[in-house]
Amino acid sequence: xxxxxxxxxxxxxxxxxxxxxxxxxxxxxxxxxxxxxxxxxxxxxxxxxxxxxxxxxxxxxxxxxxxxxxxxxxxxxxxxxxxxxxxxxxxxxxxxxxxxxxxxxxxxxxxxxxxxxxxxxxxxxxxxxxxxxxxxxxxxxxxxxxxxxxxxxxxxxxxxxxxxxxxxxxxxxxxxxxxxxxxxxxxxxxxxxxxxxxxxxxxxxxxxxxxxxxxxxxxxxxxxxxxxxxxxxxxxxxxxxxxxxxxxxxxxxxxxxxxxxxxxxxxxxxxxxxxxxxxxxxxxxxxxx
Amino acid sequence: xxxxxxxxxxxxxxxxxxxxxxxxxxxxxxxxxxxxxxxxxxxxxxxxxxxxxxxxxxxxxxxxxxxxxxxxxxxxxxxxxxxxxxxxxxxxxxxxxxxxxxxxxxxxxxxxxxxxxxxxxxxxxxxxxxxxxxxxxxxxxxxxxxxxxxxxxxxxxxxxxxxxxxxxxxxxxxxxxxxxxxxxxxxxxxxxxxxxxxxxxxxxxxxxxxxxxxxxxxxxxxxxxxxxxxxxxxxxxxxxxxxxxxxxxxxxxxxxxxxxxxxxxxxxxxxxxxxxxxxxxxxxxxxxxxxxxxxxxxxxxxxxxxxxxxxxxxxxxxxxxxxxxxxx
Numbered sequence: 316x317x318x319x320x321x322x323x324x325x326x327x328x329x330x331x332x333x334x335x336x337x338x339x340x341x342x343x344x345x346x347x348x349x350x351x352x353x354x355x356x357x358x359x360x361x362x363x364x365x366x367x368x369x370x371x372x373x374x375x376x377x378x379x380x381x382x383x384x385x386x387x388x389x390x391x392x393x394x395x396x397x398x399x400x401x402x403x404x405x406x407x408x409x410x411x412x413x414x415x416x417x418x419x420x421x422x423x424x425x426x427x428x429x430x431x432x433x434x435x436x437x438x439x440x441x442x443x444x445x446x447x448x449x450x451x452x453x454x455x456x457x458x459x460x461x462x463x464x465x466x467x468x469x470x471x472x473x474x475x476x477x478x479x480x481x482x483x484x485x486x487x488x489x490x491x492x493x494x495x496x497x498x499x500x501x502x503x504x505x506x507x508x509x510x511x512x513x514x515x516x517x518x519x520x521x522x523x524x525x526x527x528x529x530x531x532x533x534x535x536x537x538x539x540x541x542x543x544x545x546x547x548x549x550x551x552x553x554x555x556x557x558x559x560x561x562x563x564x565x566x567x568x569x570x571x572x573x574x575x576x577x578x579x580x581x582x583x584x585x586x587x588x589x590x591x592x593x594x595x596x597x598x599x600x601x602x603x604x
Numbered sequence: 605x606x607x608x609x610x611x612x613x614x615x616x617x618x619x620x621x622x623x624x625x626x627x628x629x630x631x632x633x634x635x636x637x638x639x640x641x642x643x644x645x646x647x648x649x650x651x652x653x654x655x656x657x658x659x660x661x662x663x664x665x666x667x668x669x670x671x672x673x674x675x676x677x678x679x680x681x682x683x684x685x686x687x688x689x690x691x692x693x694x695x696x697x698x699x700x701x702x703x704x705x706x707x708x709x710x711x712x713x714x715x716x717x718x719x720x721x722x723x724x725x726x727x728x729x730x731x732x733x734x735x736x737x738x739x740x741x742x743x744x745x746x747x748x749x750x751x752x753x754x755x756x757x758x759x760x761x762x763x764x765x766x767x768x769x770x771x772x773x774x775x776x777x778x779x780x781x782x783x784x785x786x787x788x789x790x791x792x793x794x795x796x797x798x799x800x801x802x803x804x805x806x807x808x809x810x811x812x813x814x815x816x817x818x819x820x821x822x823x824x825x826x827x828x829x830x831x832x833x834x835x836x837x838x839x840x841x842x843x844x845x846x847x848x849x850x851x852x853x854x855x856x857x858x859x860x861x862x863x864x865x866x867x868x869x870x871x872x873x874x875x876x877x878x879x880x881x882x883x884x885x886x887x888x889x890x891x892x893x894x895x896x897x898x899x900x901x902x903x904x905x906x907x908x909x910x911x912x913x914x915x916x917x918x919x920x921x922x923x924x925x926x927x928x929x930x931x932x
Contacts, residue, residue: 423898
């Protein structure tokens with residue numbers, strides 16, 4: 316095994332991992348704040364991809380403007396969903412269950428709307444950054460490198476937002492204890508809507524980053540949500556650093572695993588590894604229960 | 605009170621008679637195909653409901669249906685068992701496999717249980733599709749599964765290859781399942797399940813070993829999931845690992861929730877309502893079918909959280925006049 320091959324695997328792992336981390340961050344944020352397992356999260360990723368396809372691919376808008384537009388549009392959709400559907404459910408008994416099923420229904424609705432509006436064929440988004448970068452035998456296309464850099468940028472911005480700003484502190488306070496946060500004057504329902512929007516926006520950002528690299532189709536969400544679940548389980552439900560670590564771990568496992576074994580073996584190994592981790596540490600790698 | 609009870613029993617008997625004589629009204633094979641699928645889904649939804657009764661949602665429930673299906677088919681096709689012995693063995697196998705899984709996963713509650721069972725379902729699907737292909741048939745699955753038949757020389761000879769005959773078989777098994785579920789619901793065991801789902805720590809404080817009963821509830825649910833799997837395999841004649849993936853459990857979850865969670869008849873009503881609406885009315889809308897399906901689920905969850913079973917209560921509440929002041 317050559318060193319360059321290992322480095323290559325590592326770079327691909329980082330790219331995949333950041334992608335998974337971005338999706339899982341949103342899922343984890345929503346779970347931490349509202350206790351909702353948002354099954355429709357993969358569809359937000361898919362919608363982010365389609366926004367990129369139309370704004371960037373067809374109308375020729377600037378890529379970064381498209382990225383921001385995707386985050387804002389899908390984020391706004393998330394806020395609407397929270398206000399109209401999920402918030403009223405949280406006051407009822409068995410809220411985790413009913414909101415999960417509402418999310419499953421929504422996932423179907425979005426998937427079918429996408430098929431009806433965009434067609435069920437694969438769509439190809441033109442690449443943004445052309446060219447190949449060769450770093451001493453390790454080859455990476457410019458767009459993959461850009462996806463890594465923008466992904467890292469988004470994670471850093473999110474962390475600064477959560478750790479340093481007042482709104483970010485309010486979000487973390489609500490995640491820790493709703494009543495106590497409300498007593499301190501935090502507007503809990505507004506914060507929930509905002510975090511739902513941010514979560515969905517992050518998934519859309521991941522979709523917009525990955526759209527030029529892979530193809531997009533209406534059924535993308537189903538595969539993505541599986542990966543995001545794995546990451547969230549691995550890192551710990553509701554833990555932001557956990558989602559990032561979990562994403563990177565999953566990315567590395569997949570990328571290195573495929574170097575040594577075939578794909579089905581890798582999947583089974585991943586699942587077994589995660590189940591073993593959970594038996595030893597049920598709250599996930601960085602979760603706290 | 606007694607009058608009301610008699611009326612309820614007469615209602616059940618009338619419904620059963622109607623279901624029994626449906627072949628006189630129509631003999632369209634398609635109708636019976638759908639009716640059989642509805643029956644299988646009712647059994648599956650009821651089994652899912654048993655696990656919901658202990659307060660958990662099993663996202664990997666379809667995997668247990670798959671275990672039942674594969675066990676039964678392998679027994680019949682590879683070891684040439686007859687269907688009537690393979691069915692109970694498949695059910696028991698499903699229940700037995702659920703014991704260690706339940707022991708591992710039921711330590712977690714809520715979202716963790718959900719995600720853990722989801723992992724299990726994916727693991728089973730991947731093992732079935734990629735490993736021991738000679739035995740399990742890989743991704744294409746197993747085909748040419750024979751329909752069951754009863755053959756006692758000189759006495760009985762029923763071949764279930766016609767949909768109408770299979771319909772009667774399924775009708776009997778659905779009634780059997782619903783009766784057992786009803787019996788459990790009324791028994792002490794049902795009370796224990798409800799107590800655990802409402803407050804586990806409170807239940808433990810009055811001496812209920814909640815872990816033991818949760819594993820038992822899970823095993824009962826998986827037992828009937830095995831039955832649904834075996835029936836499905838022999839009815840449809842072909843099984844593939846994707847039939848039992850995580851996506852296979854989402855529709856039944858919708859049946860249970862739309863009908864009414866926690867109630868024995870909730871899953872029955874929900875399955876009948878959604879499957880009849882989807883197969884006989886929405887099918888002509890093509891692509892819009894799943895869309896409307898999703899919309900119906902979201903609307904019912906949002907505005908009728910206790911499901912269709914609470915409809916009579918809501919209607920009577922809306923129709924009743926508000927009580928006058930000072931009356932109560």
